[in-house]
Amino acid sequence: MSKTVDLANPELYINRELAALEFNFRVLAQARDPDVPVLERLRYLTIVNNNLDEYFEVRVAVLKHKHALGAAVPGADGLSSSEILARIRERALELVAEIFDTWREELLPALDAEGIRFLTRDGWSDKQRRWLQGYFQNEIMPVLSPLGLDPAHPFPRILNKTLNLAVVLKGRDAFGREGHMALVRAPRSLPRIIHLPAEVSGGDGDFVFLAEVLQAFADEIFPGFQVCAAYQFRVTRNSELVVEEAEVENLARALSEELAGRGYARPVRLEVGADCPRAITEMLIANFDLEETDVYRCDGPVNIIRAGMIYDQVDRPELKFPRFTPRLSPAFDKGVNEFDVLGARDVLLHHPYESFASVVELLRRAVDDPGVLAIKQTLYRAGKDSPLVDLLVEAARNGKDVTVVIELRARFDEEANIGLANRLQEAGVQVVYGVVGYKTHAKMLLIVRREGGGLRRYVHLSTGNYHQGNSRGYTDIGLMTADPEIGEDIHKVFQQLSGLGPMIQLKRLLHSPFTLYTSVMAKIERETEHARHGRPGRIVAKLNALNEAHVVEALYRASMAGVQIDLIIRGACTLRPGIPGVSDNIRVRSIVGRFLEHSRVYWFGNDGAPELYCASADWMERNLMRRIEVGVPILQPELARRVYDETLDNYLRDNTQAWILGSDGRYTRSHPARGEAPHAAQQALLAAYSG
Structure with a gap:
């Protein structure tokens, strides 16, 4: 075919x-x-x-x-x-x-x-x-x-x-x-x-x-x-x-x-x-x-x-919409030491249903902890009066080595970011502007702490910006971890950003513009090969946009081989689903509701050994080729299951806020079938997190 x-x-x-x-x-x-x-x-x-x-x-x-x-x-x-x-x-x-x-x-x-x-x-x-x-x-x-x-x-x-x-x-x-x-x-x-x-x-x-x-x-x-x-x-x-x-x-x-x-x-x-x-x-x-x-x-x-x-x-x-208060992550009970928690297990945050305060408190803990030696962070959009910026300034004044990668070219935030850079530099923070020709779009926080005669790295990675306003109105996934390999990967990325370093080999992260594109293409091809050999092939991805032509072509080939593909794409999608013999195994939906859908999640079935990544990158040419982006695997099975259930399966069951893309490029709003109970993905999460 x-x-x-x-x-x-x-x-x-x-x-x-x-x-x-x-x-x-x-x-x-x-x-x-x-x-x-x-x-x-x-x-x-x-x-x-x-x-x-x-x-x-x-x-x-x-x-x-x-x-x-x-x-x-x-x-x-x-x-x-x-x-x-x-x-x-x-x-x-x-x-x-x-x-x-x-x-x-x-x-x-x-x-x-x-x-x-x-x-x-x-x-x-x-x-x-x-x-x-x-x-x-x-x-x-x-x-x-x-x-x-x-x-x-x-x-x-x-x-x-x-x-x-x-x-x-x-x-x-x-x-x-x-x-x-x-x-x-x-x-x-x-x-x-x-x-x-x-x-x-x-x-x-x-x-x-x-x-x-x-x-x-x-x-x-x-x-x-x-x-x-x-x-x-x-x-x-x-x-x-x-x-x-x-x-x-x-x-x-x-x-x-x-x-x-x-x-x-x-x-x-x-x-x-x-x-x-x-x-x-x-x-x-x-x-x-x-x-x-x-x-x-x-x-x-x-x-x-x-x-x-x-x-x-x-x-x-x-x-107006009924007010809701984001839930504090149950992993961080009042008075608990965030480093102790992350030293024992990873913590997943699902915004806006869970509070961004956990990230702020982790950084606050780092500012006051005498064992913390260095803090490194990327800032794409920080927002006005950001508590994170205040804490970075305080950390520098407390003698921590603080490095911030500010993306000056974040569209319509350029002036604010220039002012932010000046403020941080005046406080003694080392500020760098990323890499010439490549916007730094990755969302990363790295804390280096001395523990028991050695150094340990604590990391926060997110699909969204370090912006408290966005965290209340955008859906995003954040991972907090002390995984040594992820920490080493993030350390290498920061070294490359600030020191103009050479090509780096990462163990866990997908890294644009180097390995993210080739890895996504390879994983699509792997699902295609599974289907060609009679094994189940399955791909589910949640993105803001899809327009990279080679990725679309790879998805077409996967569909033609029999891979079942569901794409949850908020905005622009250049793929035409439902074309007989080409994309009849691909379904595309867009969810528009109370919150702006912003999380990027890639899931590959891998013949019963699924892989799930949360990322800062859409499957767009600019994200895959011309930006600094990272995709992080969710390694703990219970957290990967939670991400799948809440951001993928939950959205595939939405029959009230979902818009279904036809092969003609037009969208039709979904409605419950006769006898089917209505299901709104965002409302279901609001109910679950407020219960």
């Missing part, structure tokens, strides 16, 4: 950019689900808009840049860059239309039913209008810098993703200048959502978009003119930083210089209000040097993403 099927046929592959865009339709479905609390539905809507912003800032921006240079090379799907851009346009228009339909037809009525209203100008009472006019005059007008457009006042630089108004004027000013067009840029210091006082509205749930206020009182911005109309617009710019790392002496300084210009980089998308006339739109297109196909009309606020700001302002617990 494998000799008669051309696995290089482009029809077997979904385009990676289109697959990434498709994920947002699944998230938007959460905003449309009446069984989801209404403020959570609003939050999902803003998540979709944030995702769409980043999609244009990075994916579309890079693709457009390569297309303009003629440097875009077709992927396994065979589509040219012009074809991809056209299809992105078509699907993005559908997504934008659905976003605003959801906002107008579903969310606004549902919020209103709960006493939460977004008021528009035509719905203000006289009392509300007077209060808003006073607010405008006292809080908004003093910080505005309106700009009339004429030869002496050319079109200004517009900052990325900011709110702006194009204002049409009639009349003459004090200098005799004829008013035609003016711009009003909303400074970022102004709140985008204004919460009306209860005494003005008779309740505490009335909100107004800043754009509505600016449009309502535009005549006060331009006294002496007649304001004919004011139209919202917003521009999205290329946010992909380009630093030729091999040609710079100081990566932090070079990135800082690039960051300064990010907000004014090449435009890639223009959003305008649905009422914006063609003449104004054409003027904006010309000034931003865009095409008509770069324009997206919004039947609602162009910065609708800002609606999510009310989530934290409205204290209505019944309109």
Whole structure:
């Protein structure tokens, strides 16, 4: 069979950019689900808009840049860059239309039913209008810098993703200048959502978009003119930083210089209000040097993403998911010494159901323990006011040898990571920025402790970032261990990162860009050989994304040999399941629920001797080839069983939050079959860990 099927046929592959865009339709479905609390539905809507912003800032921006240079090379799907851009346009228009339909037809009525209203100008009472006019005059007008457009006042630089108004004027000013067009840029210091006082509205749930206020009182911005109309617009710019790392002496300084210009980089998308006339739109297109196909009309606020700001302002617990407190790992009873526990056995943490505090307390113990000599850690995204960073600073001041590998190029966290690096260096921490050309994406913590005349290594490895906020909203697996071979492996990886060391041989870990890809391919081939010889072949993997063409091809070959394959892939998947004779033994599902699925788990049946790995890497070309990543085997059988049951089997049984991928590239939401009990994987874990 494998000799008669051309696995290089482009029809077997979904385009990676289109697959990434498709994920947002699944998230938007959460905003449309009446069984989801209404403020959570609003939050999902803003998540979709944030995702769409980043999609244009990075994916579309890079693709457009390569297309303009003629440097875009077709992927396994065979589509040219012009074809991809056209299809992105078509699907993005559908997504934008659905976003605003959801906002107008579903969310606004549902919020209103709960006493939460977004008021528009035509719905203000006289009392509300007077209060808003006073607010405008006292809080908004003093910080505005309106700009009339004429030869002496050319079109200004517009900052990325900011709110702006194009204002049409009639009349003459004090200098005799004829008013035609003016711009009003909303400074970022102004709140985008204004919460009306209860005494003005008779309740505490009335909100107004800043754009509505600016449009309502535009005549006060331009006294002496007649304001004919004011139209919202917003521009999205290329946010992909380009630093030729091999040609710079100081990566932090070079990135800082690039960051300064990010907000004014090449435009890639223009959003305008649905009422914006063609003449104004054409003027904006010309000034931003865009095409008509770069324009997206919004039947609602162009910065609708800002609606999510009310989530934290409205204290209505019944309109949000029920609160839960992550369980402290039972391995660490109060007062127990973490080193004693890990010296006896490995400990597995499943976030967000189990608390990240165990990792913090392990590091705190290391800071105060006189036997601890060295601490090494990678930081990709740490978050603001991270207790881990405070502890690393304290450890350095306590005389520990502390080394931190900070990935400066973590997208949209570059500035924060530069500041973090400076703070650590000032405290005496040795800070390194990883390896030129390879992002350090591995999540590793190593503690070296003197015990009984020798040294022992304690390790924490995770599928997710050292970020307490993420640990409450993302699903991730963390392993804490004192296994000597794993500790030696991690020591070698850190040595290679900080010392520019040679190729290393690891005993336990899979290591990208060296052995992870080849190991995954070899394990898929091993399952293929088992099936070819009449033995059961089985692969189950949970990933954020799958787009590496050679891995997809290997999975196709495995399916054709009879290997049963289940893939739980949250986001983009370029593999087409269910193609007769090629992928009919492959099933792909995506779980979208309360938490962002983030853990990566690989399981290979191995003819009754299964292997299970938790990793920082997806099966993507960048993770397997161009990043520093690690995959760690779960060696203790009871922990491996737990990971399999909770992150794989549990998710394969989900029949309410699961979306099933068809061979046409579209997803269908799963529903319980007749007589089948509903099962939601995340809800089952919440119940299990709170019981």
